[in-house]
Amino acid sequence: MWIPLCFQVIGLVPFVVPPKPVQITAQKFFNLHDYRLHDDRTVVLFFFTSFQHRSLKPYLASLQRLDARRDTTVIAVSPEPPRRIERFIARHNVRFVVAAGSKAHEGFKLRPRDFPKVVVLRPPGAARRTNGVNILEDFSELDALFPPTEEPExxxxxxxxxxxxxxxxxxxxxxxxxxxxxxxxxxxxxxxxxxxxxxxxxxxxxxxxxxxxxxxxxxxxxxxxxxxxxxxxxxxxxxDPGQPDKQPLFPLSIVASRAYREHPDDPRWDRLETYLDSMPERSADELVDDYFAHQGDALADLQIRRQIVRALEGQARERHVEAGRAIGFLRQMLSQEPDAGIRQRIVGAICALGEAGDKELADFLEAQLQTEKDVRLVRPMLEYTIRYLRTGKE
Incomplete structure (x- = not known):
């Protein structure tokens, strides 16, 4: 699988980069369903290996913030195989696009021992608002390279x-x-x-x-x-004065994700780390058994359930399990999951695997909507998925 990037490398570089479109080829892309590339968007390529995961933590926070900008997209690129990178994504809750099993670094004359490295690409004809280099030696250069927009919209x-x-x-x-x-x-x-x-x-x-x-x-x-x-x-x-019991802004599973990301070495995550090591080898049936074996609101259990949903969707996408069977498992989970953040993730997986025109699945979710109380995360996700299943509109 590959992504064509019709961008030019800018800035002064210590080697010659051919003036042609860049292609990012990889064995697998993660978080790609959230990827939208606009013609005028700057692309930041982050070359890394998961072995550096502890030292990468401050960089990842900067890249997450950068990816949230409307004028920038971040793509992390690693030569490591997808299974290893999947664990890295789960550990750090990476939300931007990640290309696993990629040799794209060779096109920039980079070697894995040079990582981490950042390459900045801007579209042809884009306004050049900085004289920054395109290959960063120090992540402190990110703020200078991407200052706030000078003129408010x-x-x-x-x-x-x-x-x-x-x-x-x-x-x-x-x-x-x-x-x-x-x-x-x-x-x-x-x-x-x-x-x-x-x-x-x-x-x-x-x-x-x-x-x-x-x-x-x-x-x-x-x-x-x-x-x-x-x-x-x-x-x-x-x-609403008629609803005296106010829902929290963040459900406990999101609190758990943040706590894990900020303090991954805390002993309370030992059980989660052990499970993440074994998860790539688990079958779909084993994942479902594990899901129901980790009920409760302990932070590690919440994280495990969240990662199981992600893994089950991934297995269906890679055709290790038939999509309809995976949806059946997800329906079981949705009916019993107490945490709103995980329920939203389950509905998102159903949406990704379901097919427009599946009336029976839409009816099932409609019934869930009638009793769903979470207004911020789950109800909108249900409404969106039901609309997609009934009309095909995204």
Whole structure:
């Protein structure tokens, strides 16, 4: 499998790179279903080996933040086989694209002993906002190479008003916050405006605003339908006086993932580390047995269940288990999983493996939706998956 990258290497380099499109070839790509490459996006290639995992921790945090930028995509590239890299991804909760079993480093005259290395690619004709080098020797160069956008985005409203992205705070008038919530060109600023409005408006008025806001053309776009829908529903839930028991922002499984990522050497993760070592050899049936053997809210058990869902989806994608059979296992898990974060991950796996037109599966998820209480993560994921199964629309 390969990804064509029609980009030019920029900057001064100590060797000659052919002026031709770069192809990233690999035995397997992870997190690829979240990958969207826009023509004007800068690509950051991160060459690494998993043997360096402890020393890579601060770099990974920087790369995660960089990948969240709208103008940048990060692709990690390793010559190691997919099974070893899968464990690395699980350990560090890597969310950007990872190419395993790749020799792409040879095209840049890099050797594994040179790793870690970062190569920055910009599209032909892109504005060059820095004189930074394209092969970084020190990760401290990342901040200098990717400074914040110099000019804030603006949008002209139908009234003729020019709205500058993020030009508001908690003291801003309600009317200005409403305009930013509806029309700010930056998605993250729209979400922030909604949060501030919840604290300003009477509950009933804010809830009505949430109901109408979803019809705005700026909401549910850019590939963020699930997250945007969930954020609106969650803010409405927090404002609703009829729901005194408020849901936490993060379920325990996400708290566990963060704790593991920040303190991987804590003894409480020994059981998880032992299981991750054995997981690549487990069959689908064994994974399911393991899933139900690790019930409870101990942080290690939550992490194990989350990784089992990921592994089961991976086995179905690689055709080690038939997709319909894997979906059957996932349905069993969904009906019994108490943690909202893991339920969302299960529904996401069902969505990835299911086929448009599967009415029976859509009906099953519709029944789950009727009783699902988590408004921020699980209900939007269910709604999205049901829509996809019934209509084929993503």
């Amino acid at each position: 603006t949008v002209t409203l139908a009234s003729g008003e020019v709205l500058q992205s993020g030009a508001f705070d908690a003291s801003s008038p309600t009317e200005l916050l409403e305009r930013h919530a509806s029309s700010d060109p930056d998605r993250s600023e729209r979400l922030r405006a909604v949060s501030l409005l919840r604290k300003k408006l009477p509950p009933e008025e804010f809830m009505r605003f949430c109901d109408t806001l979803w019809t705005s053309g700026n909401w549910g776009t850019e590939g963020h339908w699930i997250a945007d829908r969930g954020w609106l529903a969650y803010q409405k839930h927090l404002a």
